[in-house]
Amino acid sequence: MERSIQIAAAQRLRALHDRRQLLLLPNAWDAASACMLARLGFPAVATTSGGVAWSLGWADGERLPLDEMLAAVARITRVTPVPVTVDFEGGYGASPDQVHANVTALIATGAVGINLEDGIAHARLRPIDAAAARIAAARAAANACGLPLVINARIDSWIVAGTANEQARIADCLDRARAYLAAGADCIYPIALAEPAVIGRLCAAIDAPVNIGARTGMPAIAELARLGVARVSTATRLATRAYAAARDAALAMRDSGHFDALDSTFGYADMQALYDAH
Template sequence: MAKATQVELAQVFRALHDRRKILLLPNAWDAGSARLFVQRGFAAVATTSGGLAWSLGYADGERAPLAEVLAAVARITRVVELPVTVDIETGYGDSPEAVAATVQAVIGAGAVGINIEDGLPGHGPLRPLAEAAARVRAARAAADACGVPLVINARVDNWMHADNMAPAMRLDDAIARGKAYLQAGADVIYPIGLSDPATLAALVQALDAPVNVAAGVGMPSVAELTALGVARVSTATRLATLALGAVDHAVRGMLISGRFDGFVSEFTYADAQRLFAPE
């Protein structure tokens, strides 16, 4: 990808976070799913670390080798003429310097945004705030060195851990983390696992910055999230598991009944072909 094109896509992606309208951001796991999202009219595409890892033959949690992840990202950016943001999990490395190298490699694969988590790989415990902020700062410095205005979505994983922290303390810690990550160079804060409207509203108001939430059953609607001040909704692994679930249903039916009724689909071979060879 030409540098000027990548910078322009990064600027477009940044503008989509102006909070005047929620950015609906589907998470792709391969080039085909990414092309489908483009065809459906989304303004940008994200990757899902879990879905992408599964498509490569690995479990989630930074178990997929970074080189294979980068190759998959490059295939997505090759077929998507929209901003692509990549889930780099915790950054693929123990040090801020390793995170910086990962960010530069992801930019090299054509990405204009990243997600970075503040826990240890595999949904481990939260890193100390200063350590997590240093990793965000390293990501920003690496992007600046590349000359790409990368959009950094910093996850606060407070609601991903079943500890004994009181709800008010959990929120206070998440707000402190969000503010620290924004000061370190993050653009968006992602309280994954948070669905309670009152808590979400308090977080949004305290941060006064774009906030990303994960779509899912039981989450407030887009209209309700808009009223709460949410800027972005992504789908995490849910579309990838939905696709696998549909296939699982079809093949289980074939094995149990010997029939192929589960193979009925509105999406056909011709539709898949048109993703890559438009008529």
């Protein structure tokens, strides 16, 4: 991708993080799903690390080799006419220097945004300073490339909380948000947070766009916007729903001996049309 085109896409993604209007950001897991979501009119598309890994034969959690992940992102950006932001997990590196190198390689795929998480294997949190240093490294890599990369700092306090109570989680999240924004993050993502009162409290206290993960039972988009949420993403949920549909159809065919379950509202011609339009 030409750098001028990539810079323009990054600027579009950055402009979409307007706290006056919520950005609904679906997560794709391969080139076809990303292309489809873009053609549906979503102004930007994210990737899901779990969905991308599963589609390539790996479990989630940075088990997917970096070169395979980068190749998948390059395929996605090639066919997706809107800005693409990538779930980059923890940065695929043990040190900030490695994160810097890996973000540089990711930028070369055409991506214009990333998620960076502060949890390790959903088991523990990085110290705040260590996590902030990785965000600073990502920002330095983007600056060196001349790209206004949108960095979404994922805070795992609601996944990895140990015995902390809700007030301790909130305090930790706010401390982390301040440090990550100072290090160069643009957006804060307290993953797994679902309580409306806490969402509203954090949105009021964090001077940056806040990303919330969608799930069944969450408040509707209008209510999340009222609470101050700027961005809603879907994580692995579209990918798992697609796999569930395929599983259920295969089971129905096997168990009934009939093929009615193979009927679909989105068929071969529809898929071909996505690429014909590219």
